[in-house]
Amino acid sequence: MEHMGIEPGRIHFSWVSSAESTKFVQVVNEVTEAVKALGPNNHFITKEAKVA
Amino acid sequence: MLGYIDKIRQISKGLIEDKKVDMIIGFKKGTMPMMNEPCLVKSPKDVEKLVWDSNCGINLANYLTDRKERIGIIAKGCDSRNIVTHIIENKIKREQLVIIGVPCTGMIDKHRLTSMFEGEIEQVTEQNGNITIKGEDFEEILKKNDVLQQNCSVCIHRNPVVYDELVSDLVEEQDVDRYEDVRKIEAMPSEKKWNYFDDLLSTCIRCYACRNACPLCYCPTCFVDESRPQWVGKSDDSIDIRTFHFLRAYHCAGRCTDCGACERACPVGINMRMFTRKLEKDCFEQYGWEAGLSLDERPPLDTYKPEDPDDFIK
Amino acid sequence: MKVIKIDKKDWVGGLEKSRSAYRLVGPFKENGKQFPVFKELDKGQEPDLTTLNTVISPKSIVFPQSEVMFEYTTDEKSEDCNLLKRPEKNYSPCAVIGIRPYDAAAFLLVQKNFDTPDYRDPYWCDAYEACTFIGMAINNPDNTDFSTSTKSGPFDESGLDVLLVDMKDHFLAKVITDKGDAYLKAAGWTAKVDTDAAIKQIDEMKNKAEVKIASKISFDNIEKKSIMELYEADFWEDVAFACINCGTCTYLCPTCWCFDIQDENHGKSGKRFKNWDGCMFPLFTHHSSGHNPRGIKVMRVRQRFMHKLKYFLDKYEDGIMCVGCGRCTRFCPVNIDIRNVCKLMNS
Ligand code: SF4
Numbered sequence: 001m002e003h004m005g006i007e008p009g010r011i012h013f014s015w016v017s018s019a020e021s022t023k024f025v026q027v028v029n030e031v032t033e034a035v036k037a038l039g040p041n042n043h044f045i046t047k048e049a050k051v052a
Numbered sequence: 053m054l055g056y057i058d059k060i061r062q063i064s065k066g067l068i069e070d071k072k073v074d075m076i077i078g079f080k081k082g083t084m085p086m087m088n089e090p091c092l093v094k095s096p097k098d099v100e101k102l103v104w105d106s107n108c109g110i111n112l113a114n115y116l117t118d119r120k121e122r123i124g125i126i127a128k129g130c131d132s133r134n135i136v137t138h139i140i141e142n143k144i145k146r147e148q149l150v151i152i153g154v155p156c157t158g159m160i161d162k163h164r165l166t167s168m169f170e171g172e173i174e175q176v177t178e179q180n181g182n183i184t185i186k187g188e189d190f191e192e193i194l195k196k197n198d199v200l201q202q203n204c205s206v207c208i209h210r211n212p213v214v215y216d217e218l219v220s221d222l223v224e225e226q227d228v229d230r231y232e233d234v235r236k237i238e239a240m241p242s243e244k245k246w247n248y249f250d251d252l253l254s255t256c257i258r259c260y261a262c263r264n265a266c267p268l269c270y271c272p273t274c275f276v277d278e279s280r281p282q283w284v285g286k287s288d289d290s291i292d293i294r295t296f297h298f299l300r301a302y303h304c305a306g307r308c309t310d311c312g313a314c315e316r317a318c319p320v321g322i323n324m325r326m327f328t329r330k331l332e333k334d335c336f337e338q339y340g341w342e343a344g345l346s347l348d349e350r351p352p353l354d355t356y357k358p359e360d361p362d363d364f365i366k
Numbered sequence: 367m368k369v370i371k372i373d374k375k376d377w378v379g380g381l382e383k384s385r386s387a388y389r390l391v392g393p394f395k396e397n398g399k400q401f402p403v404f405k406e407l408d409k410g411q412e413p414d415l416t417t418l419n420t421v422i423s424p425k426s427i428v429f430p431q432s433e434v435m436f437e438y439t440t441d442e443k444s445e446d447c448n449l450l451k452r453p454e455k456n457y458s459p460c461a462v463i464g465i466r467p468y469d470a471a472a473f474l475l476v477q478k479n480f481d482t483p484d485y486r487d488p489y490w491c492d493a494y495e496a497c498t499f500i501g502m503a504i505n506n507p508d509n510t511d512f513s514t515s516t517k518s519g520p521f522d523e524s525g526l527d528v529l530l531v532d533m534k535d536h537f538l539a540k541v542i543t544d545k546g547d548a549y550l551k552a553a554g555w556t557a558k559v560d561t562d563a564a565i566k567q568i569d570e571m572k573n574k575a576e577v578k579i580a581s582k583i584s585f586d587n588i589e590k591k592s593i594m595e596l597y598e599a600d601f602w603e604d605v606a607f608a609c610i611n612c613g614t615c616t617y618l619c620p621t622c623w624c625f626d627i628q629d630e631n632h633g634k635s636g637k638r639f640k641n642w643d644g645c646m647f648p649l650f651t652h653h654s655s656g657h658n659p660r661g662i663k664v665m666r667v668r669q670r671f672m673h674k675l676k677y678f679l680d681k682y683e684d685g686i687m688c689v690g691c692g693r694c695t696r697f698c699p700v701n702i703d704i705r706n707v708c709k710l711m712n713s
């Protein structure tokens with residue numbers, strides 16, 4: 001995705017066990033912060049198809 | 053490579069006559085310069101139809117999918133790797149096949165040659181590594197190595213990796229930097245990358261020739277054709293077109309041999325390999341994997357090894 | 367009948383002048399692209415008349431790959447709630463400059479389908495009627511051109527309003543319809559030449575071009591054979607073997623008219639589209655029950671050739687559904703050649 005022009009930091013991978021609630025909260029916070037910092041995404045959005 | 057054909061015909065004839073195979077899959081001469089047509093030969097007398105030259109860029113492994121007969125197939129390096137992939141993925145059985153290996157010196161880039169000349173190319177012939185291009189009022193001799201398909205000029209597996217027969221001595225493998233073009237894109241800032249791919253696909257008409265020419269794309273219903281649920285819009289909206297291309301590339305990850313059949317098939321000359329090549333590079337750099345080299349190894353996407361890279365997982 | 371002489375130095379000026387009454391459409395090569403495509407020409411953009419034939423046929427001028435048929439909203443706050451509205455589209459006069467004669471003739475074949483006494487496709491018809499076709503005769507036909515074997519040809523006038531012939535330092539413009547006459551006037555091209563002499567010159571060029579076309583097909587026997595005889599012929603497996611069932615041949619063909627209807631809904635509003643489709647795709651005939659009457663490749667390949675070379679011929683008794691532009695042959699990734707298939711069917 002990043003190779004195609006999606007900014008680094010918009011896509012995150014994480015491994016959280018169902019027992020790791022604190023890690024889950026921490027990951028969610030980190031992801032939302034990182035994404036907010038990037039601002040609104042303007043790629044891969046289709047409100048309606050653009051055609052001739 | 054021209055000299056191969058006698059040997060190909062001789063082997064093919066023998067295989068059919070000895071009833072070792074029911075049919076041979078190869079190429080017959082096309083009706084246009086730089087074009088040959090994949091064909092099926094079933095009787096010894098039709099063996100004469102078979103040809104081999106630098107215009108056999110279509111990947112013949114594509115014609116094996118789910119066939120039940122015993123087949124002799126002519127395979128250059130990349131075809132043989134896609135045959136291996138087909139066998140690993142249970143699309144054909146090794147026992148069904150007699151692989152007639154062709155050590156390859158590359159295929160001519162018909163898109164590039166066509167756009168190099170203003171007038172129409174009427175005849176293309178090859179001899180001793182040179183290509184002669186003739187039109188109504190021009191004639192030019194070029195080095196074959198200068199007009200190869202891009203995937204051929206960076207190919208490092210020209211010799212077939214599996215074969216039962218061989219039509220000539222093996223050729224020397226090239227020592228080349230395979231990923232210069234991919235690195236160029238990797239070095240771009242995000243916005244430039246986005247625009248690069250937008251421009252790349254701007255003339256795509258969604259004819260799906262790239263998908264259908266690819267031996268890997270054998271799904272009974274492709275995700276773009278799925279209607280319940282429908283994943284992708286079907287108009288010529290640029291996001292939908294891009295979705296088709298990048299998802300198809302993902303489906304080829306760890307499987308693509310960079311045979312170039314997809315790019316060759318495209319009527320408008322789009323290099324959609326710029327999607328698959330990135331994944332191919334990643335597979336090589338992160339898993340040391342090159343698709344279709346061995347029948348005994350499972351591809352990285354269906355195995356787990358403790359040393360698999362995992363630093364992208366936080 | 368009259369013939370106008372257009373000096374090449376007046377060409378661009380005339381085009382620009384005509385813009386006051388016409389939108390201009392023509393082949394144009396964008397920066398960095400390998401070939402020109404038909405598009406609406408912005409001010410200052412000139413049609414590229416050097417390329418023999420565009421890869422993508424000009425059918426999209428009247429039959430775009432994707433076209434909105436209507437829009438709707440179910441938002442009760444909107445005054446258009448639950449109405450189906452055809453979107454506004456510019457159907458003002460449009461001059462198509464440099465279309466090749468057979469591509470213009472192709473519209474006449476498609477018209478048989480979209481403009482009938484019982485049914486009239488408003489999208490196609492409105493766009494078609496807005497067009498004035500200023501065709502460019504082909505002095506040097508390419509190798510896959512077999513248009514003289516169809517009802518068309520390199521100088522075919524049937525689909526055109528004006529036929530331009532390139533005479534090196536000037537064009538001769540043969541006026542075919544009043545629509546064409548009106549366009550030439552709007553461009554300020556009015557220099558009449560001696561009609562008889564000019565027609566003679568044009569006919570000479572035409573003959574020269576026509577003899578250059580070496581590829582020929584004939585379909586006289588196809589006409590006589592029964593549908594079942596052709597349908598059950600044993601060559602189809604062989605013809606279809608190499609075919610990868612892509613859509614290249616049907617999408618590039620100027621006479622292929624099939625489309626699919628799709629709805630795209632976003633929230634409370636949406637659109638219904640007409641998108642190109644083709645007989646080569648399995649999905650094209652896939653029933654909602656799951657049954658597919660053309661379930662395997664050979665059936666689809668047969669359909670394409672049977673429709674073009676037999677069903678159409680029988681139904682309209684007015685030739686085949688092909689103008690001989692050669693695109694399907696030239697761009698087929700695996701070199702399936704309609705000329706050879708026609709030969710098989712005719713033998
Ligand atoms: S072959 Fe070319 S035009 Fe057709 S879908 Fe693929 S990229 Fe698009």
Ligand code: SF4
Binds near residue numbers: 268325
């Ligand atoms: S994606 Fe293209 S290069 Fe890769 S295997 Fe398929 S046809 Fe070959």
Ligand code: SF4
Binds near residue numbers: 608614615697699
């Ligand atoms: S372009 Fe060629 S391969 Fe593709 S569907 Fe048409 S005949 Fe078959």
Ligand code: SF4
Binds near residue numbers: 615622690694
């Ligand atoms: S069938 Fe082929 S040659 Fe005939 S009009 Fe269509 S693209 Fe041109």
